[in-house]
Amino acid sequence: MNIEEMTSMERVLATLCHEEPDRVPFFLLLTTQGADVFNVSIKEYFSKPEMVAEAQIKMQQKYGHDCYYPFYYASLELEAWGSESVFYPDAPPNAGRPVIKEFEDILSLETPDVFESPGLQKVLKTTEIMKKHSGEDIPIISVVMSPFSLASMQMGFENYLDLIYDDLDRFKELMRINESFCVQWANAQIEAGATAICYFDPVSSSTIIPPELYRKTGFRVAKRTISNINGPTATHMASGRCLPIVDDIAETGTAVICTSVLEDLSEIKTACKGKLSVLGNLNGIEMRHWSPQQTEDKVKEAISKAAEGGGYILSDNHGEIPYTVPQEVLTDISRSVKKWGQYQG
Numbered sequence: 001m002n003i004e005e006m007t008s009m010e011r012v013l014a015t016l017c018h019e020e021p022d023r024v025p026f027f028l029l030l031t032t033q034g035a036d037v038f039n040v041s042i043k044e045y046f047s048k049p050e051m052v053a054e055a056q057i058k059m060q061q062k063y064g065h066d067c068y069y070p071f072y073y074a075s076l077e078l079e080a081w082g083s084e085s086v087f088y089p090d091a092p093p094n095a096g097r098p099v100i101k102e103f104e105d106i107l108s109l110e111t112p113d114v115f116e117s118p119g120l121q122k123v124l125k126t127t128e129i130m131k132k133h134s135g136e137d138i139p140i141i142s143v144v145m146s147p148f149s150l151a152s153m154q155m156g157f158e159n160y161l162d163l164i165y166d167d168l169d170r171f172k173e174l175m176r177i178n179e180s181f182c183v184q185w186a187n188a189q190i191e192a193g194a195t196a197i198c199y200f201d202p203v204s205s206s207t208i209i210p211p212e213l214y215r216k217t218g219f220r221v222a223k224r225t226i227s228n229i230n231g232p233t234a235t236h237m238a239s240g241r242c243l244p245i246v247d248d249i250a251e252t253g254t255a256v257i258c259t260s261v262l263e264d265l266s267e268i269k270t271a272c273k274g275k276l277s278v279l280g281n282l283n284g285i286e287m288r289h290w291s292p293q294q295t296e297d298k299v300k301e302a303i304s305k306a307a308e309g310g311g312y313i314l315s316d317n318h319g320e321i322p323y324t325v326p327q328e329v330l331t332d333i334s335r336s337v338k339k340w341g342q343y344q345g
Helices: 008-016 033-038 048-065 075-080 103-108 118-134 147-155 158-168 166-191 211-216 218-226 241-251 267-273 292-306 327-340
Strands: 141-145 197-199 233-236 256-258 279-280 312-316
Touching: 008 312, 033 048, 048 075, 048 118, 048 233, 048 327, 075 118, 075 147, 075 267, 118 166, 141 147, 141 166, 147 158, 147 166, 147 218, 158 166, 166 197, 166 218, 166 233, 197 218, 211 218, 211 241, 241 256, 241 267, 267 279, 267 292, 279 292, 292 327
Parallel strands: 141 197, 197 233, 233 256, 256 279, 279 312
Antiparallel strands: none
16 A cells, blocks of 8 residues: 555554654544534534534545544533533533532432433434444544543532542542443444544643642543543543643553643653654634634644654644634645645655
């Protein structure tokens, strides 16, 4: 096979083996943008799995990035626990009221069945359609909220921090329940056709909790959970810092770390050498206002810092490109990767 003929799957697998493929792979992690493909509201868009799948396929064809992304929105998992999602016209839905109002509620909490959740079933249907279309040519990157970070949405961030510090027994019980849910949800997506699971774990980031606390909590949760997921994982801090805990993250068994724009890609790549591949770290917020030249400069800079020797996938730093990023910027990212991301075969 000539290096110029790599499929997206071959390109990604090569870089994850720390080899240099034909060019740097890049992921445009697009979600709400699919609503514009069909000129419908975000709420209507996410109500129809066939629409989401078709939009993902069309957007990949338009921009030429190296994955499908069947992720809907984070609060969809909370819907399985009895919560609601609040929709907005130009942003991702957000979680409604917490399902855990008092610490004592944890004792009566039960793990929901993934296959009885209408929302989660839509994601599985979307994934199945994508898999049928892509075969083995394009990776399908699915998402689970980590058990450790899911709890911040289940009970509110302030209450969750109080739980971590003040009630170790109930914290452990909540993690047991959440781990069961996370593993079932991850494996259901793999069974539906997902290539890999993005393990979203922002509460574990060094931006939110100290590394020493992470090692006692989120690290142990991740190690147990990831070991039971029947496929490769990438750990994502959703804009949070990871450099102080890179070695710990590598010990969880994950294959990729997704780094923040707050960290230098050169330092991250060096710290991850021989342990992890790196995904990131374009600034999705600033991206809303990039000119063509700024876009090219940012892409070129990222590639120059992290692409050598493989082990790097260019992407945004949050795991979800904002709805308000212009399509022209996405096109310029694609064009710039193809211009500056060529490896010498």
